[in-house]
Amino acid sequence: MKFRFAIAAMATLAMGLVSAQTPTPVPAPAAAAPTVVATPPAPVPSASRSWVLMDYATGQVLAGENIHEQLPPASITKVMTSYVIAAEIKNGKIKPDDQVMMSERAWREGGAGTDGSYSGFPVNQTARLEDMEKGMAVQSGNDAAIALAEHAAGSQEAFAALMNSYAAKIGMKDSYFVNAHGLTAEGHHSTAYDLALLGRALVHDYPETYAYNKIKEFKVGDITQPNRNLLLWRDPSVDGIKTGHTSAAGYCLMSSAQRGDQRLIAVLMGGSSEKQRANDSLALLNWGFRFFETHRLYEPGAAVTTQKVWKGKGDQVQLGVAEPLLVSVPRGRYNDLKPSMDVPKVLEAPITAGQQIGTVKVSLDGKVVAQAPLVAVAAIEEAGFFKRLWDSFMMWWKSE
Structure with missing residues (x-):
């Protein structure tokens, strides 16, 4: 029973x-299957100490070496500054049309009298926050970065705390910032992988701010300065993002390009020259677009x-x-x-x-x-x- x-x-x-x-992945369009050949190795940058190529849509690392090695990021730091400023605007703390003072400290530590790049905004005078941002993004103005930090947080030191807080939210586990401009300072470091995450976050979260980085030149008063990213003139698909150079950091470049629906981000750190970082970055981008593709496998709400x-x-x-x-x-x-x-x-x-x-x-x-x-x-x-x-x-x- x-x-x-x-x-x-x-x-x-x-x-x-x-x-x-x-x-099962979404079926590919009905067509004759192409002959599949092995993907050739990525073109290794000739001099860079650390480098990575990341797919924007997925965050996957397509190629890289020493991607988690902590190194000085030089002026690529300003991408973090741009991200924080954009986030604080979104949060209602500051506004694009705020008048930002070019303080004596900002002018003295980052202005024309220093060895670094500067924007040219006059000392003890104000300029619109949006213009100051462009002076930082396009001209890589150290003075503009300090002025923006002081406006947003009261001091550059307080602003650095904001930078580290936002970096943690982005997932930058191996980075630490002590200033807004990237000039060499003890304890100030990042990695190629973290910086690629940062570039990805800026493109995704604040595309209008990211767009400043493709402006080829910017004028302040009687001074017109070009964007230092040579790839903006070499390849129309490149629309950013930031160069950097100090004696300690070498020549650095974070670049991004979009071809069709695909976007890639390349970061090179510790390069030997402006030309080398540009040539090697473009080679990486071309390799990535040529040999990789991105697919959407599953959509929300579908079983x-x-x-x-x-x-x-x-x-x-x-x-x-x-x-x-x-x-x-x-x-x-x-x-x-x-x-x-x-x-x-x-x-x-x-x-x-x-x-x-x-x-x-x-x-x-x-x-x-x-x-x-x-x-x-x-x-x-x-x-x-x-x-x-x-x-x-x-x-x-x-x-x-």
């Missing part, structure tokens, strides 16, 4: 089970898999992703992606919409290239007493 009951119970259970669907649920008003839950899952892969390797899931064997109601339940991973040649949490697309409410009792029995029986 128990045997017949068990058979009937298990038959009922089988009718309620729906096997997990293996997630990636369906799983059995016990003790719920519904017997199944659809799992998907909360944010679009993108991946950057060598061109022609899209169909070689292998998705897999890590989902608990037993799921019990109640389940709330958006609740994280497992992880989806996508691998290429045995290496995970993208992953994201799996979340419940819709809620599954707890069932009534008798349904819960029955499911409890069936779960016990299945475990025997």
Whole structure:
């Protein structure tokens, strides 16, 4: 009798089970498959101590060396200053049309009388904050960076604390800032990887501020100065972002370009010359665009898999992703992606919409290239007493 009951119970259970669907990448357009060749190695910069090439959409590192080595970032620091100023404007702390004073300290430490780059705004006079930003971004004005820091936080030291706070939010784990301009100072350092994250964040969070970096020249009074990023004149797809140079840091360059829907970010630190950093950066960008492509694998709200649920008003839950899952892969390797899931064997109601339940991973040649949490697309409410009792029995029986 128990045997017949068990058979009937298990038959009922089988009718309620729906096997997990293996997630499959979105099919590629129907076309003749191109011949896939091995991706050649990235063109290694000839002199840079540390470098990285990052895909903007995914944040994946496509190539790099010594990407986490802490080094002085020189004037690439000003990208962090730009980010903080943009964030403080968004938060309502300051405004683009604020009048910013070029203080004596800013002029003395970063003005025309120093060995560094300067904007040329007159000492003890004010200028619109937006103009001061352009003087910092285009002309790499150390004086403008100090003046902006003082306006936003009262002092450059207080502003540095803001810089470090925002850097932590961006995920820059190996960076620390002590000034707004990037002149050599003890303890002031970053990494190629962190700076690529910063460039990615500026493009994404504050595109209008980022756009200042593609201005080719800017005039203050009678002084017109060109942007030091030579790539703005060499390649129309390059639209930023920042150069840097000190004797301690060498020649540095963070560059970004967009071709079609794809954007890449390159960072070179510790280079030997202005020409070398430009040539090597462009070579990296060209290599990345030529040999890599970005795909959207899963969209929010769409089911990636369906799983059995016990003790719920519904017997199944659809799992998907909360944010679009993108991946950057060598061109022609899209169909070689292998998705897999890590989902608990037993799921019990109640389940709330958006609740994280497992992880989806996508691998290429045995290496995970993208992953994201799996979340419940819709809620599954707890069932009534008798349904819960029955499911409890069936779960016990299945475990025997």
